[in-house]
Amino acid sequence: MKFGVVVFPGSNCDADCYHVIKEVLGQEVDYIWHKEIAVQGYDALILPGGFSYGDYLRTGAIARFSPIMPAVIEFANQGGLIIGICNGFQILLEAGLLPGAMLRNRSLKFICDKVHLQVKRDDTPFTRLLKQDETISIPVAHGEGNYFCDAETLAELQREKRILFTYCSPSGEEDMVFNPNGSIANIAGITNKQGNVLGMMPHPERCSEHILGGTDGYRIFASMLQSWQEVSC
């Protein structure tokens, strides 16, 4: 399987994602500079974390106009797998591939910590190696992860089961107390209607190796690999 990691000038988790795909998952991976205009030959795209353009004005707002973005949108429309992590999620929102917007964390502070997520579905290309209702542990690091959408959109996300991850306690209880940023309905990750585009604030690439204290994140990348293998065989 061949992954492409889209690199914006202020991306800073690009190398981390590249490392996981290449050294841990053992798959092919390239960097794709944001000034490119095509994404041919890739089976999945990663929009990594960082501060795409310093995240001045609004996170992801400027990145959305990068030359590569029309190709990314086209890739999504063709059903290609895309995972947007942290800043990647913010860019997907600004680009309209996912609904809603990001506000500053409720605490108004950047937060770097380990949180727990409840896995809402295990029948998606991103979560097939996880279990529904399972609690996983994963790092977050962001200043603007307070996901917001209007009531109608939220109802739609819920109805269409597009919320894949919510913040919860270590034992799986969902409550604002365990929500690091104040996001609506404790949302940590959502997909588009077709289910091929995932945006999530937590960083699976930061918990894909034992040395970093956990491997729950690895299972997300491995799920993508398995889904692709199934489709392509």
Add this chain to the structure above:
Amino acid sequence: MKELTYREMGLTEEEYGKIKIIMGREPNYLEIGIFSVMWSEHCGYKNSRPLLKTFPTEGPQVIQGPGENAGVVDIGDGQAVVFKIESHNHPSAIEPYQGAATGVGGIVRDIFTMGARPIANLNSLRFGDPGDARVRELLSGVVAGIGDYGNCLGIPTVGGEVYFNQAYQGNPLVNAMCVGLVQTDEIALAVASEVGSTIMIVGAKTGRDGIHGATFASEELSEKSKEKRPSVQVGDPFMEKLLIEACLELIKEDLVAGMQDLGAAGLTSSIAETVSKRGRGVDVDVLKVPRRETNMSAYEVMLSESQERMLIVPRPGTEGRIKEIFDKWGLDAVTIGTVTEGGAFRVMEGNEVMGEVPVMELTEGCPVYVRVAEEPDYYQRCKSYDLAAILDANPQEALEKLLASPNIASKKWIFSQYDYQVMTNTALIPGDGDAAVLRIKGTRKGIALVTDCNSRFVYLDPYRGGMLAVCEAALNLACVGAKPLALTNCLNFGNPEKPNIYWQMKNSIAGMSEAARYLETPVVSGNVSLYNETAQGAIYPTPVVGMVGLLKDIDRRCDMAFKDAGDLIILLGRFRDELGGSEYLSVCHGLETGEVPEVNLEEEKRLIELLQILIQEQLLQSCHDISEGGMMVAAVESAIKGNIGCGVRINTDDGRVDGVLFSEAPGRVVASLKRSNMDRLVQVVIENGVEMRVIGAVGGDSLLCDNNGKEIIRIPVLEASRIWGGAIDCFMK
């Protein structure tokens, strides 16, 4: 901009006289400005140079000692670490967010200037009483500034320290350290040797930011500082990120002969430093410098401290390629001058010569002052303070107070605002061990990083305090399993023209030197920040040590959390009960006095070596050095981290109870191990000549302490964790 007199620029009458002699005439305004910034303490080290010369700076591991932008230390396999610590105290006192942010920006530039990729940041902070609203504002601003800048760059901030003490009320300290990784054959230096070489400025445009910042950093803070304040420097981390990537690309392609960041005193000092190394001169045309503001004078361009700029001396004929690379990153890269023969620093505006000074006089010619040192009255008084007259506090209450002291309490409120995991190398995150540990991808190695300085000790006894800062740093590295390699330091003191302050400087540097020499951790870089005073007086002398260690096998690292019920808890090192200068005295008795515990370097060294062996042999479950709060607090922190209880036993014939529990005497650690490893451990400990004693066991859900079999402390772990974990949050709400 209003014209300043030479005095307002910080020059003395004698210095001005000396300049006239050098020039053979009255210098013009621009020339006075150039001399004044170059001869400031910040650039010229005129008060500290003789003392700095006494540091040990050599060792087989040292590739580059002091004198370049940062020190370089060999870590094997053709790799090296590059590191340095630097202060941004004065700017942070005025504008905490931008002051701290630009402090990080500056130190990061020092690292990639050497051709290294920055891989970690640390910081060492000192504030006044957190009960004070202005202090909280400073703390919030500084932490947010450090965080936002480093986070945006994608460099993890993996460690540091924060202390609160009245001594820093009006004059906080903000010291930032950066560590980079480089292939030894790609190290870049700041030299321009070829006559005819061009000089390029790259990165941000120049504005009127921070003119005279270097001078300003070399004066006491007063009400006037606010007025005199130059236009505050604002950091642009996104620009810096682009600059890092572009500059490292230049080095990979071997396009540069020399590279130098623009820091204090801007273009003036970076050009002077680059060309003076080989006795060259330079012609620079200020009209070519890209500007952000209109109508800037030559003086303003030369002295501006606008951030995120670098000076590059290209290899012959590579300007075009350099421009291409910068263009890709959307950055300016402009040729502004040429290296000349003869040693004149000539500032041009087009064809007009605006000023001309001899380069060597700016650097080598900077006056050097050996000040008078005089022992302050307080020294003997504190040293001979009779602690025997102080009554033992109730141990349980004392422990609770200590856990709630912001100097001991969890620093999570701070480090959770820093992205400490980006780059996915952080194998020991803040709070988990005595030092941060990073893996070096592609190898089995790890590096350990720490900053340390107990300034109360340094104040009470600069010589011992200086030794202790080095020893504690080295011991912290050993506690995670690393071999200490070398150190960087940031010397924060008051006004050196005052004999008592100079005495503090002189003695603490002597103490640091002796310890560094004995422990074979030479000084490879550093920075000096003097005049940290307000009307209320000087800060505590604060020579912060940043140290780097190496782990051969990162899988064998050690954290501080107790692990399993039944594990034994041991004290490695001597049982000691000296309370001088302890947090206990301060928190429970309102005293900052007493004799600073004696330091035995031989003991320290043996313990440091022993720990590396024990951890290498995987004999320990946890390890934590004894520092603020003493033995009992060390045990409690390990228990809280492990979320498991413990029982500690002491006997009164060991000394006074509060002393045994809360002494901060050095050279000691609290460790835990599996019972089954005891025999082997004892053997190794004896072989290495270290004293050891079993002091308790891990287990249960409370923290217990018995004295002669009688319970003197019982606190549920959850309760202790709540007190320790919430203390700083409580202030900051």
Add this chain to the structure above:
Amino acid sequence: MYKANIYVTLKEGVLDPQGGAVKKSLHVLNYTGVTEVRIGKFIEVWLEAKDPETAKVELKEMSDKLLANPVIENYRVEMLEVE
């Protein structure tokens, strides 16, 4: 040459964590009369355009595309002619 002041505000119903925090701090400082605080952006843009209509059209476009996010924000443009 034209100068525009663009006011970007959070839509009603969108939580404003920063405004909330500022309100709290103002109460702590004893400005208890403060009932509500909302924090938005004040963007100043200077631009050349062949005539005011073109300038207005461009300003509206840039606000729609970049300066404000319609999911959470409203904006208002005020334009002046300057020399």
Add this chain to the structure above:
Amino acid sequence: MYKANIYVTLKEGVLDPQGGAVKKSLHVLNYTGVTEVRIGKFIEVWLEAKDPETAKVELKEMSDKLLANPVIENYRVEMLEVE
């Protein structure tokens, strides 16, 4: 009840990285006529006070103390009476 609009802008000469980034981005979007962008804050405060003078004094105080950072920012207050 009073409502105030407070405009907080960076002082002249102070670098505005945000404004710079937005300007660049507008150029990329082909709004090449844009010569300068500065980004500040637009703060709306609603407050009760016994009379307009008191309200004005309070607003000035809060701006000095909290809403603007006097080291790098200027501000301007505009007050309206509302019911």
